[in-house]
Structures are given as C-alpha cells and as structure tokens.
Amino acid sequence: MGSLKPATTAAHDAGFLATRADALINWGRKNSLWPMPLGLSCCGIELMAMIGPKFDIARFGAEAARFSPRQCDLLIVAGTLTWKMAHACRTIFDQMPDPKWVIAMGVCSSTGGMYDSYAVVQGVDMILPVDVYVPGCPPRPDAVIDAILKLQKKIERESPLKVLFQGRGELDEGGTREFDMPPNQAVATHRIGTFEPVAGEGGEERT
Amino acid sequence: MTAIDRITAAMAEGTFEVIEPRDGMPCVAVAADGLRALMECLRNDCGFETNTFVTAIDRSAGALAIEPCYEVTYQFLSHAHGDRIRVRVRVPLTDPKVPTITDLWPGTSFCERECYDMFGIVFEGHPDLRRLLMPEGYDHHPLRKDFPHRGIEPDRLYREWERGRAATR
Amino acid sequence: MTETQIFEYTSGTPPEDLDADDPLHGELMKLHVGPQHPATHGVLRLAITLDGETIRDCDPDVGYLHRGKEKTCESLGWRRFIVHTDRLDYVQPLMNNVAYALALEQLAGLEVPQRGQVIRVLIMELSRIMAHLIYLGTSAIDLGAVTMFFFTFTEREKIYDLLDSYTGHRMNNTYIRMGGVYADIDDEVGREMRAWLEAFPAKIDEFEKMLTGNRIFYDRNRGVGTLTREECLAWSLTGPILRACGVEWDLRKQAPYSGYETYDFEIPIGTTGDSFDRYLVRVEEMRQSVVICLQTLDRLERTKGGEFLAEDRRYVLPPRAKVHSSMEELIFQFKVVTDMRLPAGEAYFAIESSKGELGFFLASDGTSDPLRCHIRGPGLMNVQVIPLLAKGRLLSDLVAIIGSLDFVMGEVDR
Numbered sequence: 001m002g003s004l005k006p007a008t009t010a011a012h013d014a015g016f017l018a019t020r021a022d023a024l025i026n027w028g029r030k031n032s033l034w035p036m037p038l039g040l041s042c043c044g045i046e047l048m049a050m051i052g053p054k055f056d057i058a059r060f061g062a063e064a065a066r067f068s069p070r071q072c073d074l075l076i077v078a079g080t081l082t083w084k085m086a087h088a089c090r091t092i093f094d095q096m097p098d099p100k101w102v103i104a105m106g107v108c109s110s111t112g113g114m115y116d117s118y119a120v121v122q123g124v125d126m127i128l129p130v131d132v133y134v135p136g137c138p139p140r141p142d143a144v145i146d147a148i149l150k151l152q153k154k155i156e157r158e159s160p161l162k163v164l165f166q167g168r169g170e171l172d173e174g175g176t177r178e179f180d181m182p183p184n185q186a187v188a189t190h191r192i193g194t195f196e197p198v199a200g201e202g203g204e205e206r207t
Numbered sequence: 208m209t210a211i212d213r214i215t216a217a218m219a220e221g222t223f224e225v226i227e228p229r230d231g232m233p234c235v236a237v238a239a240d241g242l243r244a245l246m247e248c249l250r251n252d253c254g255f256e257t258n259t260f261v262t263a264i265d266r267s268a269g270a271l272a273i274e275p276c277y278e279v280t281y282q283f284l285s286h287a288h289g290d291r292i293r294v295r296v297r298v299p300l301t302d303p304k305v306p307t308i309t310d311l312w313p314g315t316s317f318c319e320r321e322c323y324d325m326f327g328i329v330f331e332g333h334p335d336l337r338r339l340l341m342p343e344g345y346d347h348h349p350l351r352k353d354f355p356h357r358g359i360e361p362d363r364l365y366r367e368w369e370r371g372r373a374a375t376r
Numbered sequence: 377m378t379e380t381q382i383f384e385y386t387s388g389t390p391p392e393d394l395d396a397d398d399p400l401h402g403e404l405m406k407l408h409v410g411p412q413h414p415a416t417h418g419v420l421r422l423a424i425t426l427d428g429e430t431i432r433d434c435d436p437d438v439g440y441l442h443r444g445k446e447k448t449c450e451s452l453g454w455r456r457f458i459v460h461t462d463r464l465d466y467v468q469p470l471m472n473n474v475a476y477a478l479a480l481e482q483l484a485g486l487e488v489p490q491r492g493q494v495i496r497v498l499i500m501e502l503s504r505i506m507a508h509l510i511y512l513g514t515s516a517i518d519l520g521a522v523t524m525f526f527f528t529f530t531e532r533e534k535i536y537d538l539l540d541s542y543t544g545h546r547m548n549n550t551y552i553r554m555g556g557v558y559a560d561i562d563d564e565v566g567r568e569m570r571a572w573l574e575a576f577p578a579k580i581d582e583f584e585k586m587l588t589g590n591r592i593f594y595d596r597n598r599g600v601g602t603l604t605r606e607e608c609l610a611w612s613l614t615g616p617i618l619r620a621c622g623v624e625w626d627l628r629k630q631a632p633y634s635g636y637e638t639y640d641f642e643i644p645i646g647t648t649g650d651s652f653d654r655y656l657v658r659v660e661e662m663r664q665s666v667v668i669c670l671q672t673l674d675r676l677e678r679t680k681g682g683e684f685l686a687e688d689r690r691y692v693l694p695p696r697a698k699v700h701s702s703m704e705e706l707i708f709q710f711k712v713v714t715d716m717r718l719p720a721g722e723a724y725f726a727i728e729s730s731k732g733e734l735g736f737f738l739a740s741d742g743t744s745d746p747l748r749c750h751i752r753g754p755g756l757m758n759v760q761v762i763p764l765l766a767k768g769r770l771l772s773d774l775v776a777i778i779g780s781l782d783f784v785m786g787e788v789d790r
Contacts, residue, residue, distance in 0.1 A: 038412060040419055041441055041786050042466035042548060045510070049536070049546075052529035067414045080463075084342045085419055085440040086365045088411050114459065117444035118349055118358025119341070127365070137548060229721025229740075230482050256609040259726075262750040264739050280737070280750075282724060286609065286625060293724070314612030317760045325446075340439035340789055349447055356444075356451045 025160045029073075029099065030152040033062040036072035038092060040079030043106040043138040047078045050141035060148055069095040074151070076144070077128070080108035081121040090127050099163075101155070103147050104130045107137050209233065210253065210285070210292040217252040218245065226295070232282075234293040242296050243306050246281075250311040255283035255292060258308075261318035263326045267300055268352040275300050277326055281308070281315075298328065307333040325350035404432065407771075411440045415518050415775045418785030420759065422774075429770050434763040438756070441789040449749035454480060454740075455554065455716050457749065462548040464751065465787040467510040468503035470539075471729050472787075473552035478633055479725035479736035480554045483718050484691055491682035492556030493634045498569075498672040499551070500634070500727075501665040505576075506535050507730035508658045512583060515655070515779030519596050524586060531579055534572055541565055553693075555686030566673055573669050580662055587655070597652035601765045601777040604649060611764065612757040615732025616657045617781065621649035627728035641668050651780035658782075661730075691716060715744045724752075731755060731782055751790050755783035 035057075037047050050057050057063045066072050069092045081089055093102070104124050107113030110133040112122035124130060131154060132147040139147075210233045211225055223245055224236040237245050249255045259282040267275035281294040298305055307330040309316045319330040320339040327348035330336055338345060342364055347354055410421035419440035425433035445464070449457040461476040462469035474496050481488065488496070509528040516524035536546045542565045543549040543558075551558050587593045603611075608618045618625055626643045628636040644660035646653030686692050693712050694705040720742035726735030732754030739748040758781040765777045 042463050042469075044418070045466055045547065048513075048525075049529060049533065052533070053526045054530070054533040067412070080441060080443055082440060082442060083361050083365050084442065085411060086362075087368045088419075088440070090369070092412060115443045115448070117356055117448055118347075118354070118361050119442050119444045121362075126362075140546060228723070229719060230723035230725070232724060234722075256606075258612050259724075259733070259735065260737065260750065260752040262737060262748075264748040266747075280722075282737070282752075286623070289630060291724075293722075312612070313610050314757055314760065317756055321756075338439075340442040342439070349444060354447075356447055 022159050022161050026156050026158055029160075030155040031061040032064075033060075033074040033101075033148065033151070034064045034066055034072045035062055035074040035076050036067070036069050036092065036096065037065050038075060038077050038079075038089065040077070040081060040085065041108070042080075043078035043108070046138040046141055047076060047105065047144070050144050055141040055145060057145065057148070060145065060152070062148055069093075070097065072096055073100045074148075075100065075102045075128075076105050077102065077109040077124045077130075078105040078138075080106075080113070080115055081124050081127075082119045083121055084119070086121050086127055089124065093128050099158075099160070101131045101151055102128055103132045103134060103144070103151065105134045105144055105147070106139055107135055110135065113137060208288070210255075210288070210290050211235075213253040213288075214245075214248065214292075217248045228293065232291055232293050234295060236295045236297075239296050239298055239305050242294075243308075245294065246308045246311055249283060249292070249294070253285070253292075254287045255285045257284045257286065258282070258312040258315045258318070259284050259291070261308075261315050261322055263322050263328055263350075265326065265350065265352045266297075277303050277328055279305050279322070279328060303328040304331055305329075306331050309333055324348070327351065403427070409774075411437075415778060417514060417778060417783065418788075420778075420783075420785055420788075422762065424766075424771070424774075426771060429772075431766045431769055431771060431774060434766045434774075436759050436762050438759055438785070438788050441785045443790070445790045446749055446751065450746050453716065453744055454718055454738075454746055455712065457746070458552070458554070459550050462550050463786055464753065464790065465507070465729065465731065465734070465755070465784045466547065467784055468507040468730055469548045470499045470551055471503040471507070471727070472734065473550060474500055474634070475725065475727045475729065475734045476736050477552045477554050478727060479723055479738050480691075480718065482725045483721065483723040483738050483740060484554070484688075485719070486555050486686055486688055486691055488556050488634070488686060489683040490635075491560070491676070491679040492684040492686070494672050494675045494679060495557045495561055495684060496552065496634050497636065497639070498561075498669055498676070499557075501668045501672070502535055502539070502569075504665045504730045505662050506532055508662050509535075511658055511730075511779075511782045512587075512655075515776075515782070516587060516593065518775045518779045519593055521586065521590070521593060524583070527579075527583060527586065531576065538565065538569055538572060541568070553685060555688060555692040556684050558685075560684050561676060566676055570670070570673050573666050573673070576666055577663060580659060584659060588659075594652060596772075596776050597655060597780065598650060599648075600651045600769065600773045601654075601780055602648060602650040603761070603765070607764070608649070611761050613732065613761060614754050614757070615728070615730070616654050616661065617732065617758065619643065620646035620653035620657045622647055627726060627733060631726070633725075633727060639668050639671050651776050654780045654782075658730075691718075717742060717744050726752065729754065731758065731784070731787075734787075751787075753787035753790065755785070755788035758783040759788050 039047050051065055075093055104110045109124045112120050132151050134143050134147045136143055222241045226234045226236050228234045261281050264278040266278050276297045276299055279296050284291050296305060307319060317339060319333055322328050323330060323336055324338040324340050325348055344364055347359060405426045407424045407426050409424060410416040411419040421437040423435040424431055445460050448460055458473060458476055461472040464472045509532045513525040513528035539549060540546050542561060543551040603621055605621045605623050608621050622645050624643055624645050629643055641664045644657050646657050689708040694708050698705040699709050718740040720740055722739045724735055724737045726733045734754060735752035737750040741747045766774050
C-alpha cells in the first residue's frame with residue numbers, strides 16, 4: 001500500500017486517491033493470488049497444512065485455491081514431478097491465464113532433489129519458468145508463505161501498463177518479468193546429459 | 208499342518224523343491240512349466256486365498272550371480288491357516304516367459320503388469336499385459352541390472368510431445 | 377464396532393434404475409479424471425467410459441508418481457535407503473521407516489532393545505492416527521464436508537508439533553534406524569503427548585458428531601463400494617477395507633511385531649464391507665491407537681534410561697561421542713557408513729500400516745549393494761479394485777469409493 005497516497009489534502013478530503021496505475025494493479029494482483037495447488041507428492045500434504053487452520057494462507061490473500069487452472073494465476077508445483085506427469089504439468093501451466101507465476105515447492109520440484117533417477121524431472125525449471133524456489137523436503141508451511149511474500153515483492157516491481165501498451169515481447173527481452181532460471185539448455189544439459197533445446201526459451205511462452 | 212506339508216500331500220513328488228530362505232518363510236522352487244500345476248494346487252487344495260505380491264529379482268549381477276536369470280517370486284497368504292508361502296521360478300534372461308495366475312488370483316493383475324513393466328517378463332495369458340508405472344511407449348525395463356539408475360534419455364517422450372505441441376501451435 | 381446401524385439401508389438401489397430416465401442414457405462418453413484432480417488424492421488418472429451418468433468401464437492409470445525407489449535402493453545401499461521410505465506413504469512417514477527397518481533387522485537377525493520397541497509402537501500408532509486424520513479430512517471434503525478438513529488438520533498440526541519437538545521435523549522425519557530409534561524420548565515430550573492423547577478421544581467424538589450421523593455423508597457412503605470377504609481376499613486387499621467386511625485380520629494380532637502382543641487393544645471390524653463401514657472401522661482404529669499410545673507412555677516411564685538402539689556394530693552407528701574418543705568405534709562407523717553388508721538371502725517383513733499390509737521384500741547377495749528391494753504397499757491393490765467397485769455405479773459414487781479406499785500415490789507408484 002506504500003504507493004497509494006493521497007495526492008493533496010484537498011483530494012483526500014474529497015475522497016480521492018492518486019496513484020500510479022501500475023502500483024494499483026500490482027497491489028491488486030499481489031494481494032489476491034489464486035493458487036493452483038499442483039500437489040504431486042509429500043509437499044502436497046504440507047500445502048494442505050498451509051491452507052489449513054494453523055498457517056492459514058488466507059492472511060496473505062492467497063487462500064482461494066482452485067483446482068481448475070483457468071481460474072488461477074499462481075502455480076504451486078508441490079512435489080516430485082516425473083516425466084510421465086511432465087506434460088500434464090506443462091498443460092496446466094499453459095491453460096492458466098496471464099499473468100501467472102510459478103512457485104517450485106520443495107527440492108524435488110526445484111532440482112529433482114533426492115530422486116536422481118530415470119523417472120524424475122530434474123527440476124521443474126526444465127519445463128516451466130519458475131519465479132520462486134522453496135528448499136526443504138518438504139518445506140515447512142512457513143517457508144512457502146515466505147515464498148508467497150517474496151513473490152508479492154516481485155509482483156510489486158512489474159509494470160503491467162507497459163505490457164498493455166507495448167506488448168509482452170519487449171518486456172520479455174529485458175523487462176521486469178525476469179525468470180530466476182529460464183528453462184534453458186544449459187541447465188538441462190548440466191543436469192541430465194544431452195538432449196535437444198527446449199522450444200521457446202523462457203519468455204516465449206508468455207506471448 | 209505346515210504349508211510345505213499341505214503341498215507335499217497334494218503335489219506329485221519331484222515337481223518342486225523346498226528351499227530355506229533367510230527369513231524362515233516356507234519357500235518352494237519350481238520350473239516354469241510346472242508353475243501352473245503348483246499354483247492351482249496352492250489355490251484349490253492348500254487354502255492360499257490371497258496373493259501378497261508378484262515380483263522378480265534380476266540375478267544376472269552381484270556376488271551370488273548364478274546362471275543369469277530372472278527369479279520371479281510369488282508370495283501367498285492363507286487366512287484359514289494363518290501362514291505364508293513363497294514360490295520361486297527361474298526364467299532365462301532372453302525371452303523370459305511365465306504363465307499368468309490372474310485367473311486364480313485376480314489381484315495379481317497389477318503385480319504382473321508391474322513385473323512386465325520393470326523386468327520385461329511376459330506373463331502368458333494375462334488379459335491386459337500393458338505397462339503399469341512407466342508410460343506407454345517407454346523403451347526400457349528399468350529394474351533390469353543393465354539399466355542405468357539415471358536412465359537412458361528419460362525425457363524422450365516428453366520432448367516428442369512438446370515438439371508435437373509446438374507444431375500445432 | 378459401535379452403532380453402525382443408525383439409519384435404514386437406503387441407498388442400495390441399483391443405479392441402473394436410477395439412471396433409466398436419464399436422457400443421455402445409451403450414449404457412451406469417455407471421461408478422463410486426473411492426473412491432476414482433487415478427488416483422485418494425488419496423481420491418479422482414471423479413464424472412465426460413461427453411459428449417461430453410469431460408469432460402464434474404468435481403467436486406472438498409475439505411475440504418475442513413479443520415482444524409481446526400488447532402483448534407487450539398489451544404487452544407494454541398505455542404510456541410506458531408509459530416507460526414501462518416508463516418502464512412500466507420505467501421510468505416515470514413520471510407519472514406513474519401521475517397516476523397512478524391521479525387514480532389515482529380520483535379514484540381519486538383529487534384536488531391537490525393549491525401549492526402542494516401545495518408542496516404535498508409540499510412533500507407529502501416532503502415524504496411524506495421522507493417516508486416518510488425512511483420510512477423514514480428504515474423503516469428507518470430496519463429499520462436500522469442507523469443515524472436516526479444518527477439524528482434522530487442527531489435530532494433525534498438534535501431532536506435527538509433537539513430532540517436531542521429538543524428531544526435529546514435521547514430516548518425513550526418518551527417525552527410525554536399523555536396530556532401534558535415533559534418539560530417546562524425553563520426559564517433556566512424553567508429558568505433552570499424554571496431554572494430547574487424553575484430549576483426543578473427545579475430538580474423535582466431535583468428528584463422529586459431524587459425520588456418523590450426517591445424512592448426506594451416510595447416504596453417499598452406505599451401500600457404495602461394497603466388497604465381500606471373498607472379493608477382498610481374491611483381490612489382495614488388506615487393512616481397514618478387509619476388516620470392514622467382517623474379517624478379523626490384523627497383523628498386529630496375527631503376526632505380532634515390536635511387542636504388539638503385549639498391548640491390550642481391540643480390532644474393530646465392520647459388517648457390510650461398504651464405504652461407510654470402512655469409515656467406522658477407521659474411526660474406531662483411531663480410538664484403539666490412543667489406547668495403545670497411552671500404554672506405551674506408561675512403559676516409557678518404566679523403562680526410563682534403557683537402551684533404545686541395538687549395540688551391534690556391524691549395522692548400527694556408534695554414538696558420536698565415542699567416535700571421537702575411540703579408534704575402534706571410528707573404524708566401526710567407517711565400516712557401517714561405507715560398506716554395510718547384510719547376510720545373503722531373502723527376507724520379507726510386513727506390518728499393519730494404516731492402509732493395510734505394508735511389506736518389504738529384500739534380497740541380499742552378501743555385499744553392500746542390495747540385490748532387490750520390493751515394496752509391497754497396500755495402495756496398489758486398493759487402486760486395482762476401483763473398476764470392480766465403480767462399474768455400474770454413478771459417477772458421483774466414484775468420489776466416495778476413491779475416498780474410502782484411501783490410497784496414497786507415493787506408495788502406489790513408488
């Protein structure tokens with residue numbers, strides 16, 4: 001709410017607020033994240049605990065968990081992603097409307113974790129752009145809440161109006177929408193050996 | 208009456224061999240062609256109503272590597288007698304085949320599919336012998352000893368799917 | 377079994393009759409539920425053929441969480457694999473630890489000291505309660521009772537806090553070691569556990585008040601997913617599903633381990649074998665678990681200061697303090713960590729987990745590399761039986777069936 005300040009005393013008295021549109025939109029977006037809880041394994045239980053009564057994610061405006069990706073803007077990949085499941089995960093991400101963000105919850109979804117095996121994707125960033133990584137096996141719900149707070153800070157820095165007037169393409173080249181680690185070949189090759197480049201380096205999926 | 212006694216009473220001499228595993232569970236070794244007869248005996252005469260698991264051991268590596276083979280292991284439980292039995296049958300590495308027992312114990316269906324998926328052992332007569340855990344179209348049988356732990360091109364199917372998706376977009 | 381027959385048997389009408397005036401009747405439709413669907417409790421995919429609203433065919437597709445654990449065991453070695461067992465049935469991590477440790481101990485011929493066994497029993501019964509709480513919360517949510525989720529998770533959080541103060545982590549604790557447990561339970565944790573255990577039965581009453589007499593919950597579960605004793609045996613079903621059919625089969629009684637034969641508890645059984653009886657069995661099991669837990673706390677007080685970890689240096693790490701002061705212990709530690717060998721042979725050990733018979737079949741060739749580790753989880757059998765129960769029922773019954781079968785995909789897919 002830092003940027004929502006009355007412009008002048010007169011405007012304040014008249015019940016007006018003056019702010020930048022970006023700040024207002026970002027304020028709305030960051031405080032009403034709708035998570036898509038992709039509970040794949042153990043982390044899914046901690047995700048339920050996070051939504052549950054003790055940790056109560058509603059305090060941060062992100063309790064409206066919807067199991068339909070078309071209603072969500074925050075994908076929480078909670079747990080081990082296998083190659084068999086990978087296309088389902090990617091489809092869910094594609095079905096989510098823009099703007100959308102991704103949290104990789106737990107070491108399995110961050111890097112493959114303890115499963116250095118033939119069936120497991122060595123980090124969801126091989127197939128999705130990830131905004132926040134949460135370590136832990138599984139992370140405590142507090143850690144995921146912290147990730148949501150970090151994501152909120154990140155959303156604050158975005159420029160939605162620029163997207164509206166100039167399109168996504170320019171932004172993706174060097175705008176505010178930075179991926180911490182795009183799904184690039186370097187990452188993938190390092191982890192798993194050789195395979196072809198991923199179609200659409202990072203930002204292309206956004207257009 | 209122990210499980211071995213019941214089998215000895217019902218089965219012809221010399222069709223099976225009694226072995227002593229480490230955990231003391233009664234264990235019977237049988238040849239692949241004598242498996243059906245033994246299984247029918249276990250189901251109908253010896254009172255083993257429940258199958259616990261069907262799995263295999265790849266004996267082609269390790270310190271005790273005998274003649275390389277897959278050791279298909281069945282384990283059964285009898286509620287009436289309160290005991291268990293393990294049945295072992297060895298099949299060769301190339302073209303491994305054993306008869307199915309899904310008609311006797313329908314609950315073995317998934318176990319046999321898993322065994323086929325993981326080892327490539329064909330259960331002849333299984334009504335629906337598909338892969339269980341790995342996706343359709345996967346090339347390998349992961350639990351074989353010659354398959355590396357990190358896999359061979361684990362992402363192949365996903366990349367194929369992704370290429371198809373990119374082409375339609 | 378208490379008060380099973382509260383209402384008349386109402387919803388046993390064959391669904392074909394219910395479906396007869398459905399205008400879509402006769403038109404087959406393929407419907408894929410999952411792999412990402414809240415009602416499938418994880419990443420299960422069901423390929424369903426629908427005729428109107430009636431399920432004509434159902435093909436469960438598992439493997440979306442297959443992480444290759446059995447292969448991992450072969451490359452990790454016996455000792456380090458125990459970390460992976462937590463993630464099998466992740467609603468009751470410590471129970472899986474115990475099952476694996478017991479199988480190892482059987483293969484090695486290792487005895488667990490008395491106090492270690494008592495702590496294990498306490499932990500297993502707490503895990504059972506945790507698993508059943510998840511079952512209650514999620515199956516009720518699927519049937520529309522969202523409040524139950526908050527009720528059960530409030531209690532689960534309290535168990536988490538207890539385990540957190542004892543083991544240092546909320547879940548996936550890896551607290552069991554081959555030969556015993558990692559550390560002793562101190563008095564304060566024991567006191568807190570007792571306080572919680574004494575308060576918990578009142579909470580179970582509350583859950584029952586919400587569900588047992590609830591008309592919606594009753595009607596959607598009674599007569600749905602009915603299994604007979606013979607079907608259960610033929611389809612390898614175990615645990616509460618088997619007991620709901622009236623079969624008194626519990627490995628804690630039939631093949632006792634960890635000293636279960638010395639505890640005083642009862643095995644609840646059902647009468648009809650349907651989803652509602654499974655619910656009643658599980659609720660009663662929670663009460664019995666509390667009874668066992670209270671007995672273990674008494675024994676912990678009696679055996680205070682006793683050994684909780686076996687002293688066999690071939691398999692068990694020496695205490696850290698001794699490693700720093702004694703050359704032999706340092707060598708022992710080095711040997712256990714780098715080259716722990718189990719005797720050649722095969723061993724199977726099964727325990728009664730919250731979902732049924734959880735067994736580990738281990739084959740060793742005498743070296744430090746495991747030859748084979750097969751995990752016999754009850755979940756795979758429970759998934760296998762979905763088509764049997766779902767065929768001919770309405771689609772909405774499928775949710776109740778899946779909920780009452782109570783499988784966890786981590787253990788199904790391994």
